[in-house]
Amino acid sequence: MLEETQPAPLRTVDVARESGYSVQQVRDLERLGVIPPAVRSANSYRSYTPLHVRALRAYRGLAEATGPFEARRLLTELRTATPTDAASAVNAVHVRLAREREEALRAQQALRAIEAEKGAGHDDDTMTITELAGALGVRTSTLRFWEEEGLLTPERVTSLRARRYGPSAVGTARIVVALRSAGYGIPAVREALASLPQDNGLEETSRVLRNRLDRIAARTVTLLRAGADLAAVIDAR
Structure with a gap:
């Protein structure tokens, strides 16, 4: 043997x-x-x-x-x-990679809503700051910081200082999450958001999100x- x-x-x-x-x-x-x-x-x-x-x-x-x-x-x-x-x-x-991909896809949806000038005829559903933070996977303090930096604005603040975020603000928040995850600093995110009403701004941000999705796919395959x-x-x- x-x-x-x-x-x-x-x-x-x-x-x-x-x-x-x-x-x-x-x-x-x-x-x-x-x-x-x-x-x-x-x-x-x-x-x-x-x-x-x-x-x-x-x-x-x-x-x-x-x-x-x-x-x-x-x-x-x-x-x-x-x-x-x-x-x-x-x-x-x-799971973490899948969540990153899902958030980037939602940011793309938010971009498409902006491009289609979604504003008239949408429902009035809103989210609290706690609900939005949970949906995005960030802390409520992060949302407040973004508000201080001019990246995100609640659509309504009650008499008790409770923030409410409507569909437009939620969409913006998803774009901020995706851009920050892609490595954009606060000034660059602010500039990207300011350019969204312009055609080139929409296209540039869309390109960033497409690249992020490609990168997530490559990381997943690896x-x-x-x-x-x-x-x-x-x-x-």
Whole structure:
């Protein structure tokens, strides 16, 4: 009966070549806890396994989907989490991306409403600041800050200072969320909102939202491609 052989140990340069990172990046990511510590030989040379390569590939996918800081945190936790907790953490990333996509789509709908000059004949349904914050996934303090910065204006404030947001204000708020998520600073968002009544303003903001949707799709596909490597990291905990 043939004995099962263990894969030959990998050098740092081998891991770098297989993962697409540089030798220094492999060492840095090991130091940051993204991959397990390499075994050190008597002469202090590092010795890696194929699992280290898969962990680095998983990190690349997570970093593309969530950013490097969040990816480092997740990879560190996945190595010691139970399968249930690990699967839940990865699923949360998918849910977050789906929510970003949904918000960008709603912002597109708001843009189309502005383009069609939706204003006459709409219903009078309004939302409180708490309801709007919940619908957008932001804090009420964020909505107040946007109001202070001139990005958002309640359509009605009651005698008790309670804010009410009608369809137009809700649509504007969705556009603000999408632009902020796309990396626009407050001045740039203010400029974009001011230009919306103009044809070029509508087109430019529409272009930003289309690009954001494309970017979310790319991040989602990257995360899906990293699935097998993530599973290998979880299974080897």
